[in-house]
Amino acid sequence: MTINKYTGKNEEEAMSKVRAELGNAAVIMNVKVVKPKGLGSLFKKSTYEVTAAVEDEEVSKETLDFSVPSQQNAQTIEKKVTFDAVADDAIILKNAFSAVNEVLEKQEEDVMTTTPKTPKITTEIPEFEPLSGSVPRANILEPTYSKPTYSKQMVNNSQEKAQWNEKEENIESTREPVIAPIEAKKDDRSSINNDNHTFVKMLYNVLLDNEVQEKYINNVLEDMDKVLRTSHSIDNLLSSVYQKMVLKLGTPTKIVPGEKKPKVVFFIGPTGVGKTTTIAKIASKYKVEEGKKVGLITADTYRMAAANQLQTYANILGVPLNVIYSAEELLDTVKSQVREYQDLDVILVDTIGFSHRNEEQRADTKKLITTLSDFYESEVYLVLSATTKHKDLIDIADSYMEFTDFNLIFTKLDETNCIGNIFNLKLYTGASLSYITTGQNVPDDIEIVNAQKLVKQLLGGN
Ligand SMILES: Nc1nc2c(ncn2[C@@H]2O[C@H](COP(=O)(O)OP(=O)(O)OP(=O)(O)O)[C@@H](O)[C@H]2O)c(=O)[nH]1
Ligand SMILES: [Mg+2]
Secondary structure, three states: OEEEEEEEOOHHHHHHHHHHHHOOOOEEEEEEEEOOOOOOHHHOOOEEEEEEEEOHHHHHHHHOOOOOOOHHHHHHOOEEOOHHHHHHHHHHHHHHOHHHHHHHHHHHHHHHOOOOOOOOOOOOOOOOOOOOOOOHHHHOOHHHOOOOOOOHHHOOOHHHHHHHHHHHHHHHHHHHHHHHHHHHOOOOOOOOOHHHHHHHHHHHHHHHHOOOOHHHHHHHHHHOHHHHHHOOOHHHHHHHHHHHHHHHHOOOOOOOOOOOOOEEEEEEOOOOOOHHHHHHHHHHHHHHHOOOOEEEEEOOOOOHHHHHHHHHHHHHHOOOEEEOOOHHHHHHHHHHHHHHOOOOOEEEEEOOOOOOOOHHHHHHHHHHHHHHHOOOOEEEEEEEEOOOOHHHHHHHHHHHHOOOOOEEEEEOHHHOOOOHHHHHHHHHHOOOEEEEEOOOOOOOOEEEOOHHHHHHHHOOOO
C-alpha cells in the first residue's frame, strides 16, 4: 500500500494532486486544514492537507509510467508517509479504541507489580488459544461480548437452515487463512507478540459489538498480517487497521449528472426503508444547492399514498413528477415520458417497495431498469435500512444482485448504534457505498458516506 500526503491552497487542489498521482482508485484517508504557524501567520492563509492511500497494484495499474517524472509531479509528493506519519489518526483512534489502551496499561501494571493479583472478570485477558478454523468468539473476552445478530437456533424452517449452513460454511472457509498462519508460527520469533494477541482480541470485541461479521474481521486481520507479525507499536497497529478498513470501504459514489443527459437513477429496495424520503432529500439537494434540473418518476402505484407522498415533495420543490401506473404502461410509455424530460440533468425514479421474495414485483422492477438502461445512462441505488438484521440484508442483496448492479444507500442510522452492517454489506456485495440518512427531515438528514468517520465509529469512537 502506498500512502502519501498532498497539500493545496484548497481541498480541490490537493485532491487533484491525489488523482494525478495515485489515480481514481486512491482512497482519501484524511483531510486536514493546516493553519499557518509562527510570525506572519496572520497574513498567511490556511492550506489543505489530504492523506491518500492506494493498494500498490492499483498504483501500478493506473499510473505506471516509464517516462521521467515531471517536476510538478515530483513536487506534489510533499512527504512519503509511513505509519508514524499518520500519527494524527492513531491518536484519534487510541482515544476511540480506549479499551485497548486500558487493557495494555493493565497488563503493564501487572508486570510492574510483584504482588500477584486476582484478575477481575471484566478486564481479564484469556489465553490466546489455538484456533484451528473454529469461531474465535469464545476466546475473545466473553464478558463484554454482546450476543450475535443471529444464531443457528433462531432458524426454524429447514430451507432457511440449509441456507444458513451454506453461508456459515463460507464464513468458516475464510477464517483459517488468518488464524492458522498466526498459530503455525506461534513459536517463531516473527510471530505476533502478546500485545498483538491482545490487540486482535480487542479488535474482535469492538467490531463484533458493532456487528461486523467475523468473516470480515478476519479479512481485515489477513490484510494486516505483516504488521501484526512485525510491529510492536500500538500506534502502528491502530493506524494499520484503520487504513485497511478505510481502504475496504472505498470511495463513495455520488449521483453526478452524466455527459449524456438526462441521467436516470433508480431507487430500489424493500418496503418502508425510506426510498421516497431519500429521493426527496436528494432531489432537494440537487435542485436547491447545486442548481441542477431534476425530475421525478414514480413507478410505485400499488398504493395511492405512495404517489401522493412524492407529489407533495415534487410540488414543494417545483420539479416535474410523472406517474407510471402499471408495468405494461411502463413499457409502452416510459420512453416517451422520459423524452419530455430530456432537458433535465437527473431523473430520480421511485420504485415499489416489495419483499425480495415477491417474484412478480421483482420482475417488474427488473423490466423497468433494463428498459430504461437500454436508452439512457442509468444508475441503481439499493436502499437498505441500517436497522435490518444481517441475514435479511444478505438475502435482500442476493435477490437484487441477481439482476442489477447497484450502489448502496443506508437509511435510519439515527435508529441504531450498530453500523457494522454497512461494512458487512459493502464487503459482501462489492458495491460502492453512497449516501447515509440519519432522520426524517427532508432535505437535511442525508450525507455522503464518510469512510474515515465510519471506521472510527466502528473502532469504538464517536
Ligand atoms: N428515523 C428515520 N426514519 C426515516 C429515515 N428515512 C425515512 N424514514 C421514515 O421511514 C418511513 C418510510 O419512509 P418512505 O420514504 O416512505 O419509505 P419507502 O421505502 O419509500 O416505503 P415504501 O414506498 O412503502 O416502500 C417514513 O416514516 C420516513 O419518514 C431515516 O433516515 N431515519
Ligand atoms: Mg415509497
